Amino acid sequence: MWDWNYTLSFIPELLGALKITISATFVGFFLACLLGLPLTMARRSRCKPLSLVTAGIIEFIRSTPLLAQVYFIFYVFPNYGLSLSPFAAGVIALGIHYATYLSEVYRGGIEAIPKGQWEAARALNFSKSRTWIKIILPQAIPPILPVMGNYLIGMFKETPLLSAITLVEILQVAKITGAQSFRYLEPITIVGILFLVLSYISSIGVQRLETKLNRR
């Protein structure tokens, strides 16, 4: 049966690991947001070879398992002189993987901007970079924020994958705790509840954002 004393005993450690989980999520997502943009640009490039190669890379990353990518970065890169900590390898893998999804989201947002906006920017003699920064992105990003938020939540739920490369995130701590006492019920259940609560709160945030944006 459920043992509250036992539960209380491992909660502090679990909450400590939750910090790792959350920072891996945010750092990974930040990387994904950043890397997604050049992927979008390359994919939309008028230079056909560049666009095709990028499309190929995006397809490749999306169609191979995230876990395989995590292993590759953590276990294969050191052979070529690049040894990364579990955290670094994990967030890079998450960042690259999700960048391919975000790049498609960006692309949708950008392509929804009417041609007239580009033409007006050109007629006013805005440079390429100003056109992007002042005219296109401020219009393209708000409508895609809810979708991005959902990817953030999705990524959060995938972070336990990083336990496979020895990152001591929340599920890993639960597993270790369980192994020490042969009681898995409480730690794994609490991990599930923590994920549920945080995802639920975040998804309410995303919904709010969505209604706010739709009202504009």
Next chain:
Amino acid sequence: MKLNITKPIIKYRNISKSFGSLRVLNDLSLDIAPNEKVALIGPSGSGKTTLGRLLMTLERPDAGTIEVDGEMLWHKEVNDQLMAADEKHLHRIRSKIGMIFQQFNLFPHMNVLRNVTEAPIHVLGLSKEEAKEHAVAMLKKVGLGERMEHYPSQLSGGQQQRVAIARALVMKPKVMVFDEVTSALDPELVGEVLAVIKEIASEGEMTMLLVTHEMDFAREVADRILFMDGGAILEQGPPEQIFGNSQNPRTRDF
């Protein structure tokens, strides 16, 4: 007003342009004098909008050259040879040209004032205060001094188009292309926009290329009317001639 046609500000030479298999401009040549107001009329698909878009560098000609104020627009002369112009060159020449669009194309995420100050600040390098001063004066001129904090979606089509005119005017172009600027407007809003354009035209200090379906307006504002069809200029002359006793049966029909 006297027009100096011997020193044109715009020279189209043997311009051809196709979209796919559709040839919209066919070996067209045209000179426009400084400060001249030229109205382009003709059936849709006659190439008149394309003529303006080529000048604004929104389309690239397939053949021929365009000169603006003594310089090639789409080309650079290197050792007597014409080379395709780079973005830097286009940027420099483009600063002499402005354009008003059929669909206004205001920036929906900026209020009216920012729509008008953004390019002066970031393209001309004016200070915020200076840009605002010019923008306020220009918005008052087009009758929108009271709407500066509004967003485009809160304005009528006629008001939006007047903002677009102010936005283009603060860039002080020598040549302005008006591309069917009243076609997207409800009939009752056409008048306010045409009145603003007439006022600018009467000041004289700007070359205007007006692509329009408003015949009365063209007659009133233009120094010269060009009737285009099938990618060529079929007839041209002062308004009295074109509207009074056209030589060309196609023009008369139109």
